[in-house]
Amino acid sequence: MNRRNFLTLTGTASSGAMLLPNFLKAAANRTVNSNSGNALVFLQLDGGNDGLNTYVPFADPLYQALRPSIGLSADDVINKNKGMGFHPALTGLAAIQQAGDMTILQNVGYPEPVKSHFRSQEIWQTGSTSSEYLRNGWLGRYLDIECNDVIPTAGMNVDRIDNLALKGSEPNSITVRNVNRFKTKLDTDFELSGHPSLDFARTIAAGTQDGSKEIQKALKKAGAESHYPKSGLAVQLKWIAQLIKGQLDSKVYYTSLAGFDTHNNQLGSHNRKLTEVNDALYAFYNDLKAAGLMDQITLIIFSEFGRRVADNGSGTDHGTAAPVFIIGGGNRGRVLGKNPDLANLEDGDLIYNIDFRSVYASLLKDKLSFDPSLIGIKNSAYFGIF
Template sequence: MHPTRREMLRLGLGSSALLACGPTVPLFLARSAHALADDRPDAKGRILVVVQLDGGNDGLNTVVPYRDDAYRQRRPKLAIPAGEVLKINDRVGLHPSLEPFAKLLEQEQLAIVQGVGYPNPNRSHFDSMAIWQTAKTKLDKAAPGWLARALDRQTGPDGDAAGLHIHEAFPLPGALSGGRQVVPSMARLEQFRRRLGMPQGAEAAAQIEALDRLARQERGTPGSPLQFVERCSLITYASSARLEQIQKDRPAAKADYPEFYGLAQRLQLIAQLIKAGLTTSIYYTHLDGFDTHSGQLSQHANLLGELGTSLRAFLNDLKTSGEAERVVVLVFSEFGRRLNENGSGGTDHGTAAPVFLLGQPVKAGLHGSPLDLTRLEDGDPIHSVDFRQIYATLLDRWLQIPHRDILGAGFELLPVLQGS
């Protein structure tokens, strides 16, 4: 007897979670998954895409205070010349590798929040990232992530995975961990296409036999190994079947993503999933390499080039497909870099840095106050915007979840979204 649609949705067996639970699916699961995929209506909802810059992005060479004497004096080798800066106003501008961001700013699709940080800053990669991911400035690495807490409170269409983590190497980020929702990780759509079809080889046959043997037993109780097997198998197959069918019915328009950038390929996958009609509301990915203690000039320029080019391609893809109005992108790093350059042509761990919000729903321009490089604490600029204000704004005004319930306190909202 096949699982009913109600039973499958009760188990969270939707059409998009893409868990890699094994390369094969028993026939009875395949039939049920096909039925669910065929019966699942598309549901258009708001989406948040998070891009985590790992290593500590040098905010001062990203949003450059090119007129500031202290900036040039403290960075005699690393300061970006004023003539190369992509000027936003008469005080600050973008790194020359962020020309795609400058174009997005002209198109009113880029909001720059200056001087973002938190009280009593922590310069440890792991500790500071845990603070950003849990939204708790008192370090608690065991706390559920802020997005995990948000997903647990979210109401909406049943079936699809509420969140997806997109990366081939990084583990599930703390922001999505610890909640009641299952948030799968995946790397490439091709992995799941290869899982479709009849299995081959003795090992695949043995796996099918084992799953069929389990399937003939009583349904698993919540949390049991049997329920886990049912859930993983159905999600994997239903997701693949649904995406394959959608691509047959509605071939994807060619999008201009640079093939040599890993971030671009991950964002292209996210765009495919969005255009496929999944009801997933949170997508999360990474760009690493920002721990620029030495040789920073070329390394940082290359990273910012990848970031800007990839995100512009992503937003152009969404605009072409008619999905742009329902997607906001958040770009953050665990901390900035110190004002002083070091002796190795780089910068060390700092504190405050800019955060970016991108997309048609944002209120474009500069937000917050420029960093005051004459007012330092332990050699670092002092933040003027608490990062939890950005989270609060996204929760209240984008995801429509009361931020006090998630963050545990009230924070002043920022005018970074249209209508705010």
């Protein structure tokens, strides 16, 4: 049986209440090998976020010269430091940085960049080179090694669709759109039949049962929900915070927000998207900070690529390198990498300074005590984040 089709049938790759056959029961006592109490949370900004109008090189005269239609004025930029500053919608992120809880990595990308949304997302999600095509995601490969037997909630994707980053050889992750509705009705003995396809299906279904129970247990343990804005992203981050506070056994949480493909009318649309990001992230940060958990949680905000340096009259087209923001996890609160070099472009695009796989290597090594080479990441960990 095709794994993706079966996951969809059981609800592991979809949302809502689930009714499973009553002949299955979850296997017990699964653990994650890592003895680290840390967990990673990823926010993927789909569509190619304009990094130059997010963390802005306002002091470079080329910025205004190349962006006459959409360039932000120095008066509008906030939290200015060494020629860089935040978009005015990002007041919460600016406060997090001032508190020393955010590291900004500038000009993150990869060699031979691809400007296709689908392919560039695939490269980021698998940790491949531009010429490699990998079936499983970098986090899925990590969970395959770290999980002792199948742990369906080792990776939690709170979203509408599956994320390739979490796909592994074993079903160690669940995609859930609404955690409050992720319930199964299943409570009888589960035995392997000796038939590989049937046993594989039973293992996944049993894992779904386990996942549902663990999620509901964590929600109950987390207690009352904190106040969040009413946006879709804020709701997704609120659920992630509830699962973290409820001590779910997840090592990785993932969610995304679409709408960053700003070819037209960028000033208004980008402002609205960044406002949603800012308000949701600041609520999430304050929630976990109040719970005393922010040092154990590392939040990574990234996009599949940035935008071209020059505007197109009302927006920007697909580009290459862009900033990555890391919040919590005991990061050192630095700005790493050189400011964007607008005078030294490659075919009108920024030249990357930091390889994203070096960031992955640092997250695995420093936060999860895991050797990145075991999942094929050969890059050295990027020094100075933690």
